[in-house]
Amino acid sequence: MMKLLKYDLRRNANLLLAVCAVLILCELALILSPAMLEVKLGVIIVANFAAAVIFMINNLRVFDYNIKSVSRRLLPVNTLSYVWASLVYGILNTLALIVIAGGAGLYFLGRLDASFWADAFKLPLYVWIGLALEAVFTTVYGFLMFYVVIALARSITKKGAFWVGLLLFLVLSAVMDWLENLLFGQDSTQPFNMVTFHFESTTGTITHDSLTAVAGWRWFGSFGFELLLSIAFLFVIKWCVEKRIEAR
């Protein structure tokens, strides 16, 4: 898996480094510019979002390449290695973006009203662990959902795999949302509510020392459901790669 990851990173190094460099330069230029703080913040958010979209598309292309290219399919590796390598690749890229965005965040932290964030840092450790786990699982689940759609679309030997993939994605998301809503009263686009935040505001301003967090168990059903779906996605991907997808 690590070897696949190594060659995925080397193959895409130019794109990844270029996007990171442009993003850092863009953030530096904005920070040093005389523009209003709110404008700077808005443009940086848009730039980071654009970089995230590029990285996401690149990650999907990496997975697609791994399951359909002759050079990768010839390798004597476990079929799921293609999934793990692409997943870790996506997570590493996401971390790189978080670090770059965090750098700009430090600049704004000192300049915007920081009382809310100061309160957030006082929250207990389990809240932060819960949030981190939720973020990681949501990312992994999201990637797996895209991967299973790509694998199913690539299983079709006729033309139009892209449109079939798009349709599959829409149908799959709609069905998952409907099922989760029916079973647990929330859809897959919502976080699990592992931790619920409360804060008070008076006349639109957040009151200092009012942020609290409560851990609950309602998230468990939804989490279990998505965990089961993730496992099912892995089986479907494995079946598609081994039995259906032709290397080109």
Add this chain to the structure above:
Amino acid sequence: MDALLKVNGISKTYGKKQVLDGVSFDIGPGRLVGLLGSNGSGKSTLMQIVAGLTPATAGDISVAGEPAGRKTKSLISYMPDRPITESWMKVKDAIAFYNDFYADFDMEKAREMLDFMKLDEKNGVSVLSKGMNERLQLTLALSRNVSLYLLDEPIGGVDPVARGKILDAIVRFYREDSSLIISTHLVRDMERIFDEVMFLQDGRIVLHEEVENLRMKHGRSVDDMFKEVFGE
């Protein structure tokens, strides 16, 4: 002698088009086999199925007694009919890629072959000519120590000088205890190296014979037989 490769009733269809129709044959160890057929006869599809790259519609394959799967990928070295190296790579990266993934890759043999093929490790893969690229693909495939080599059109589209060099490399560097299947329609250039040949026509094996028997029985070269079978 136990067969190294057993192909049993392999069929492949794309929609309504039948590309392979119940192909069956055995290949013993230490054989140099020509898989001959005109363009579109199903040679590449058959090679891809044996290499584990394309699922068959029906039938089964085993290599050294192992059913086709992840394990047989370690027993087969496959050279496809187009380059599989990636455009960012230099020749040395392509060699390192094979060395990283294949435990049976022989680095010393690879260096010897690069030297024989006049390939510079520092050259980028994307700037290599078609002939030089074929040489690189062959170097990568033959530098593995495996039981079965599959070469799909190794001299397709290259000039006569490069053809000669590639054929010399095949004869010089292939392991005699292993078997080698070469698919081609350029029969005259290659028939001198084959122990046996298979003619694939419209997705079926219409002839599978030792080259020596073929010459004795019919008194003709493989190339003449090929023209007779595939002549329109």
